[in-house]
Amino acid sequence: VDPTLRAEHLRQVSLMTWAFVRSMKRHLSPPAEDEEAYVAELNARLAPEQAQAMIDAAHRPNRALYDLSVAIDRLPMHFMRKNAINKNLSIFEDTLGGCERLLSSPIPLFYSRHTARFLSTWLLLLPFALYGQFGDSWNHIMMIPAT
Secondary structure, three states: OOHHHHHHHHHHHHHHHHHHHHHHHHHHOOOOOOHHHHHHHHHHHOOHHHHHHHHHOOOHHHHHHHHHHHHHHHOOOOHHHHHHHHHHHHHHHHHHHHHHHHHHOOOOHHHHHHHHHHHHHHHHHHHHHHOOOOOOOHHHOOHHHHO
């Protein structure tokens, strides 16, 4: 196998792995958070047709996984090793699904209320905890900006 061709195939696998991670980050972020940066990064690193296909995809992480799978299939290695690598791609897909389920599941009302009560109590008691630390200031007036 030609070493330059092998290096190019490994570079493609590396790029597609990056593209999956970046697409997953973009997919799980709010819609308008970093779309421009995502498109610019894809256009800078990937081939133009590959970048455009990923940008136009309905589910970008799945498209990136498909491209990664194609890049792995092009690697000049034994099919058993490719099979082991493809099992890891299944783990990537399962992780993506888990992240999507976490993102779409609502936070129970009990957790929200408990967090609000805990933070309110903590902020209410914070000046008493800082009282001794500001003992050198006149009338403890410096506690006001600190709390």
